[in-house]
Amino acid sequence: MNKDISERLKKLLGESIQKIFLSQSIDLNLMPPVILTTPRNPEHGHMSTNIALQLSGILQREPKQIASSITEEIIQRESEIINHIDIAGPGFINFYLNEQIFYHILKEIVLQREKFGCSDIGKGEKVMVEFVSVNPTGPLHIGHGKCAAVGDALTKILKAAGYQVTTEYYINDHGKQVNTLGESVLARYRHLLGEEVPFPENGYQGDYIFDLAREIIKEYHEQFKGKSDQSTIQFFKDYAYKKILQDIKNDLTNFGVEFDSWFSEQSLYDQNKVQPVIEQLKKKGYVYNHHGALWLKASYFGDEKDRVVIRENGEPTYLASDIAYHDDKFKRGFKILIDIWGADHHGYIQRMKAAIDAMGYDPESFQVLLVQFVTLIKEGKIVGMSTRGGEFIPLKELLQEVGKDVARYFFLMHSHDSHTEFDLDIAKSQSLENPVYYIQYAYARICSIIEKGKKEDILLDLNSDSQILFGLLDKEEELEIIKKLSNFKKVIERSAVYWKPYLVSSYLYDLASAFHKYYTNYQVIGKNRELSMARLYLISAIKIVLENALTLLGVCAPEKM
């Protein structure tokens, strides 16, 4: 519902309740916050509050009795926006608003266009969303695709809600994993040149390792034959991870995901940012020496056990880099850090929170969004996807099969917290089973109706609503649609506050559905010119909201399909 109106109602309710409190001389601090909801059942009014139920314990009175006291008070103060008030069920107060309010909202949507739905609840707070951050040791698979879609949509939603958001990809270009990558490629290089050398333990098995080796042969020929020294490995490592990273970047671009910055783990060492942070923690007494290694007192901050930050051999662990990295994020001025991780990393959260706590930052300002796994269903069967075993579906392949829009929507249509079952056959079908088409079809239909209007010389000037007779939009379905449209801002806010991008997806589906129903029951362009104009105005507003919502998800709004 429109924010001004719900604020106005909340204020009214607050004042009325205050008066009751004073008359019974009850401490005003006991007053709970007023919560207004937009009921899904139309019989429960346009807006509703449960405040009387909440107050019954405090005031020691029957909820219904309290509700009627509040209602009486409100009726005396406000008659402009409220049509009438009902007290229903155990003591809910249901408001029915004046229809003019809805027409006003409709105008607002059309006036604000692409800005409609935006709010300022984020108050410009600096947020960093770090996501994907896949090791540059292999290509992106569909699981990463889900993280990418969730992170990207969440970022857009947070921005719409008034946060100042920066996205970042953390590149693990330091440490054992990329070394193993270098060794794996080198081994394949030498195999291809006919040498018999052992393949590294836990080496990377995929075909792309051979591809990289072939590339190097093509470019450098037999230059590294017989070599296995540090600088050769270093060369293979750099060559391989840079190529793979480029490949990852390309995949993300094709998926519609762009990062504001790419942060190298190695740069933390090059700029000597790791040691000082560890030193600092040591001074605070949160890092101690044990058996030659340095340990973080993670258990003191709620983790299961203490964790090594500097190994016995003097090498920092991944955690050490990560501590320095997150310290750096805070030092760059970010107030909220959101990391999006695959669910398999959940055991790492407590340890990271402990580190942040130890550094003196509020552990609550660091939040991890866990994205559950994706299982791909092909011809009714589950296709496995473990990175370790080398059996995974590359994101690239999925994009070729179903396209960006379908892939993104499928990743975003359910809670990121629940497993995604990605049914390839449904995703590929351009049919009613596919929710993406259902939504896009609604948009295309609207465009087509507007085109028809133009042909029949019924042209709508969206910059001026003076010739629109809003009163003609009096059908129940029409008011229902306007109500839904007006909810959009709330949906974005909730989606931003609870970090649930899928709320936007289900909203979209619901709105598309309302339009399809309306379309079947009513003719937009008809004999009556005024009515046609008014309805065109309505569907133009739907078009705007559909487009705004699709944009948040990174899904296209096609005018023709």
Place this chain on the structure above:
RNA sequence: GUGCCCGUGGCUUAAUUGGAUAAAGCGACGGCCUCCGGAGCCGUAGAUUGGAGGUUCAAGUCCUCUCGGGCACACCA
């Protein structure tokens, strides 16, 4: 074994963060094209929300226990 996440019609999921009669899609069955795009619309059947207690005006949602499933438990990243 310990910790985290998840159990909702046959299947995939919702449920305004504790609210009113648990809502959609798929699948099944039955209807709707002289008409703006049928990639659509309408209807019927299908649920004791894994189970047992508890908290309160109110529990799918919170607490305890229990049973199933997933994941994690490195001086890997």
